Amino acid sequence: MHLIDVTNNYSNLVHSQLNTTDANFVKVYSLGNTSVIYTESKDAIGIVLENHDRRVREDEIEFVIKRLIKNYDSSYTLTVDKSRHVIEIHVDK
Numbered sequence: 001m002h003l004i005d006v007t008n009n010y011s012n013l014v015h016s017q018l019n020t021t022d023a024n025f026v027k028v029y030s031l032g033n034t035s036v037i038y039t040e041s042k043d044a045i046g047i048v049l050e051n052h053d054r055r056v057r058e059d060e061i062e063f064v065i066k067r068l069i070k071n072y073d074s075s076y077t078l079t080v081d082k083s084r085h086v087i088e089i090h091v092d093k
Helices: 007-020 058-068
Strands: 025-031 034-040 044-050 077-080 086-092
Touching: 007 025, 007 034, 025 058, 034 058, 044 058, 058 086
Parallel strands: none
Antiparallel strands: 025 034, 034 044, 044 086, 077 086
């Protein structure tokens, strides 16, 4: 699995996140058919995994956690929608 930085393809999303939330850093990645949106503010890190074609797999969630929040030993909160097409990971700093 590889996270590919596709932030430049989502300039409207990045602009919107920076202007309407307290986020000071936004990155968008592709993980195959799964999109990964990473936002960081002074208080928290938020990561959303989204796949419109199928359920987000457990190995994708674990991979993203290991790659994007490896520097934080704190626990995280995982929120899963009913269809499992959208997963949110929240980490307090």
